[in-house]
Amino acid sequence: MTGGGPGAALRAEGHALPVASAVPALLAALRDSGRAVLSAPPGTGKTTLVPLLIAGSTGGRVLVAEPRRMAARAAARRMAWLLGEEVGGTVGFTVRGERRVSARTTVEVVTTGVLLQRLQRDPELGGVGTVMLDECHERHLDADTAMAFLLDVRAVLRPELRLLAASATTDTGAWAALLGGPDGPAAPVVEAHGVPHPVTVRWAPPPRPVRPPHGMRVDPALLEHVAATVRRALREDDGDVLCFLPGTGEIARVAGMLGGAGVEVLQLHGRAPAAVQDAALAPGDRRRVLLATSVAESSLTVPGVRIVVDSGLAREPRMDHARGLGALTTVRASRAAADQRAGRAGREGPGTVHRCWAEAEHGRLPARPAPEIALADLTAFALQTACWGDPDASGLALLDAPPGGALAAARATLRDLGAVDAAGHATSRGRRLTHVGLHPRLARALLDAAPVTGPGRAAEITALLSEELPASYGSDLAAAWRAVRRSTDAYTGRWRGEARRLEAALRADEPDGDRGGGGGGGARSGAVTDDTAAGLVVALAFPERVARRRGPGTYLMVGGTAAEVTGAIGETPWIAVAVADRGVGRAAARVRVAAAVDEETARTAAAGLLAAYEEVRWRDGDVVARRVERLGAVELAASPLRRPDRAAVRAALVEGLRAEGTGLLRWSRDAQDVRQRIAFLHRVLGEPWPDVSEGALLARAEEWLGPELTAARRRADLERADAGAALNRLLPWASGQAGRFAQLAPERLEVPSGSRIRLDYGGEQPVLAVKLQELFGLRETPRVAGVPVLVHLLSPAGRPAAVTADLASFWREGYRSVRAELRGRYPRHPWPEDPSTATPTRRTNNPRR
Template identity: 70%
Template sequence: MIRTAALDALPVREAVPALVSALDGHGTAVLCAPPGTGKTTLVPLVLAGLVGGGPRRRVVVAEPRRIAARAAARRMAWLLGEQVGGAVGFTVRGERVAGPNTVVEVVTTGVLLQRLQRDQELTGVDVVILDECHERHLDADTVAAFLLDVRETLRPELRLVAASATTDSAGWARVLGRGSPGGAPVVEAAGVSYPVETVWAPPARPVRPPHGMRVDPAQLTHVASVVRRALTERTGDVLCFLPGVGEIARVAGQLAGVDAEVLQIHGRAPAAVQDAVLSVADHRRVILSTAVAESSLTVPGVRVVVDSGLAREPRMDHARGLGALATVRASRAAGRQRAGRAGREAPGAVYRCWAEAEDGRLAAFPSPEIRIADLAQFALQAACWGDPDATGLALPDAPPAGAMAAAREVLVAVGAVTPAGGVTARGQRMARLGLHPRLARALLDGSAALGGRRAAEVVALIGEEPPREYGDDLAGAWRRARAGGDAYAARWRTEVGRLERAAGATAEARPRTPLGSGAVPDDAAAGLVAALAFPERVAKARGEGIFLMAGGTAAELGDGSPLRSAPWLAVAVADRAPHSASARVRLAAVIDEDTARTAAAHLLSDGEEVHWEDGDLVARAAERLGAIELAVRPLRAPDPALVRAALLDGLRAEGLGLLRWSPDALALRARLGFLHRTLGGAWPDVADDRALLERADDWLEPELSRARRRTDLARIDAGQALNRLLPWATGEAARLDELAPERLEVPSGSRIRLDYSAEHGQPVLAVKLQELFGLAQTPRVAGVPVLVHLLSPAGRPAAVTADLASFWQGGYRAVRAELRGRYPKHPWPEDPATAEPTRHTNARLRR
């Protein structure tokens, strides 16, 4: 019997007529409805004609998470007074509860994506509702783009609704209404009127911000204390949001002894625990949850939310091929969703574990997954759809070009697409497996080598990382899962069955390289599958617990790992903390070199390597597996072009000081630098090493081509080489000594070397004062007055001037008064203009 009273109590019913009208007129609509209004439950039933008397239509509701899909189906079935599997059913990965009479089917976005690839017309479906589209999961964005493509090209009658509580309604209206003036209609529903009080509860002392996966233990201790506070200050159940399973476990440990049942809900939680959380209880509860409880789910009895303010987002290091989850500050939209959980049934409160002043600095919405995640699976889906570059898809955000290029490289390496981007038959098989392309490759090739069951077991372990207590040894974790009776082992066995069936349905004729499935032990089998999935992560030992992966990144094992002494590893799960040079190995298996060569055959190379290393040229023939050196022998006759390039690299790295710079060569460089600054034109720029290296062909040949090592560079006379840069073609080179003379003759007859080394200054003439008697004006070089450093008889600076005339008239008297008592044997005439210039003392002059 239909529960009419419960249906009538859902606030979204007031917006349903406008939604139906929008769909009748435009075929697409955006539904904005706050939490608790019934958008996930009443709207599908009305659009399907199961309530309200409308025409019967088949409706598919796409949810971002399995737990939400199951819960939504159960709630709708309850409202109809039925069991799940009748008029309302659900399908998630590895589980389907639906029948021939199912009219409303709730599926995960991943399941819907697979259906669209098998049947682009989505035959038999009249309406698709994309629920919680504000979360911006990649699968949801992709599904929306594919459905809009279907509407435009194949089925204009297919109706499409994007529904959320806190979405960017204007953005989704533009996407769904592509080509329509004003976009798709936006229908808004009034929310539940129960107020939610905000209590700001920041830590008393500063805590370290999240870093990678790490959350400051002091922050978790504070969250636990806020939960205890909320239990004493408020009534009803407490729902606490934390970023991940590990944080949930730690906070649960700190809540031991509270007067309430402590439950943990997340994507890996057993079905029994999920059912207990979503059921009415006769006792007080504290529910510790990840983001799975942000939306779609109504947790009965909750009157208080404690929000840690943290969330997990995927991050992809494309250069290293390492993906990981990162802990970030939750967006304001997520904060509103979380707070709304407290006001679904009655007035409530949200305790926010940060300061009110910080709230305005938070991001408005979560980062779209397409901007930050690994795009290999998306790129394969797009290629299978017929749009490899995804340029024709109506996506809310375009995929970053760099991430798509990295994804294309992965797909080419596993044989899923051609270098031009077209999907291969193998790629089509991979896409049907519902796995990341790397894992799909491991399942297909591993099944051919080991048998479908064993390959599926290892792929299932890698695809859903086992609990940390299983350890970091993949083979050991495999044995534990086989024998285990815990919740993870149960989920693992279900996934193994799905993968074994899928592998059998998409089996290839034979493996690329026969590996002999008959007698491969479990440890070797685990390593083979992991290496097939992540060939760039096969790793060779560099020391105890330290490895170099083929992709070029160092990897480290934790203390106490049983894998620390292995010569080779296949790393299945690894992450790299921000600013860390090494990856942390989370799950790996021991392999041998032959397995590494087989799995990563596309990374094998054998060729000449000539490069600058540790201060000298290294020339060798090397066989490599990516960045891993397998075998090396010295090269007696390396390619001269490679040698020359390597020597230039050395000069760039260590500077032109590797050449022989005599005092004359340094002086010539300074003179040429002065002329370039002063006259420009044909006079070359020689002051900057980079400028000189760019013109290496003009001045370092043929000496550079004859060099073979560092010592050969040291024999090159830099001054002689620099002469090649003089402007010989214009004839200006002949004027070098005229324009920038090496020496100047002074009145005493001495020829004094000029110093041109001041980078932006004048040439310097450092000369004893007595040698300039009678010189009225400052000498000039290339029209520039020299800077005269007047020296005492002992050669020490006495004065500096660029205007000798002014010095003789004023400054000389002060210098004479100070120095003639110190140097009485030297002439200090009152009138230097008429005195005889000299290098000698008075006694020499009298002679």
């Protein structure tokens, strides 16, 4: 380390940090190859000491990228303290909405989101000598993207730029290979070995089974058990308690359960006020319990903590790409996360971790959290890569490629926003959206709403949407906006700061001639109410979530998803949904935040989904011909068509036939017989005799019902169509075989009495049902198309007496018993001894003809 840099003025505490011994090897790796991976356990000084020593030994500013704003501010404060300075001198930081740097700053801590914006504006990162990506093991999407861009910069623009990936885990092989490039050797890996204090693991499963997490819901019984575990740990162990919970809602509930515990309870999360964050990161005057999200897993050292209580839960993003619904969901924490959390208890001395699950369950937990790129909405990522010049991200060095379906959905959203062209390349509008520092949807809403509502109101409403709204503000965004303007709570301070930032971004985006009074948009905004303004911003951000009421508390979004709403907002005809989630197995989404809109606003915001067309289709059992206007899945208006297109009507009738079957047609007895005769020939002879099964007839409906379909206009016309006559069109006329139809499958068969008896072709064999006396003298069974008929021999009264397919055998063997049974009953009818030589007779009652 050379003199004169920040490292020269370090307090003794800095030189004593365990990572200091690894710094010479790290500096050598950066000097020799310009790339390195640092593996250092939490608490060793990786985040706070290493940047200072690099700045003191190499040229150029050191840029440290942290995944969270809290971590960035805390790291900068800690480094400034080690130098005996205030933040903004040698060490500064920049996060969204806050920047504290000066001309003297040589180490700047930023969030990965800020780093991405800088890379888009200035890919060369002028003046920066080293970029350190901290906590890269957490696999946040912005961090993965920033590293890919930095590797591009180093390969093309600035080969001297030094890159350092810092991880709190030893799983560094993939990062070393990534930094080494596809053709080069892996980047050097430098390991810092801390002096970990022992941490005793105590398994503390709930005394009774609890329901697993579902969506954002956590079983209250588990939270009660976590609070009880904290109380027990306070009794049994020494030191402050750091308790990990999945989200702010659970933190607030457990905080309420710990009232009266005689300790200071702090709530530590990304939205906590800066004063609370500062208090958490400084030694307390009395014993403390810090309730934290995963924000406290790494990066931050919380002094005084010797006890960790781990609920075992975490929040991960999930995206329903088909419905455009993104949300956080509660999951079991990974084993890697559990190890990180437990390590917090051993940073300053021996500690204890209480894990609120059974030891037998631990091995079944996922080994590590899934990378965010595999789970999250990729719209912002897709816009970043499009602006970078690599729309499909195929040329970027990423540890995990983006899922194809998620990336396609993101690019489709960007096309709808006008942010990319048909090839996926960024438009000038897309570049404007990136400069705002918001998700592209919110940036679009801000820019497009400002001319209508005025920049100030557009910025305020968009700021409400830029982070999770506290549940206490309710589901009506306009009401929440009015409430937050009167409030003095911690959320209000953050909201006001973000609103100011967004309004400044709008001013910077305006053409020079429009700056100064809010422009034309400000002049027009006076006529726009708060409710209208809130609805417009939400509708512009989420046009596919504009929804129309279809019943009490139920809506249909124009994107096709059903939605359920509670509260007064659920009584308005139209809403725009800002936040919704759809639980596993639920058909409808649950709306958490929405704003009322009118139909005109809905049409404007979702104009890309507006369509007017003529619709002719089979619906509710008949042909419906209408002129329809729709906004996506929502039907706005419809009127009857007087002269619908004939081809469309024909197609609708075919649709109806296929939906309801050939039973729509008129099937007389003759028509049914024709179908059965054709089916018989197809079965026994095959081609060219056609298949007339239900499926086959429906598949060829337009062929054999052509004239009937052309003439028909509605269901009633089909019901009058003669199916039998139409079936004749399927006979093999072209080959000349159709002329043999009556010969091969005759409708009737003449018997010895001279009667012509109708054959029944409904079974496997044709059936001839005839009075026994009419067949006297017939020695052999009749055949049809080579198939023996099944003879049903009837009594003089027309009742079945015998069935045979071998008439000669029946005369020899079966007739005697029939004769003996029936001749006494019917004495006036002939019953000869030898029926094969007797004279046939028609003298029967009620012959079946």
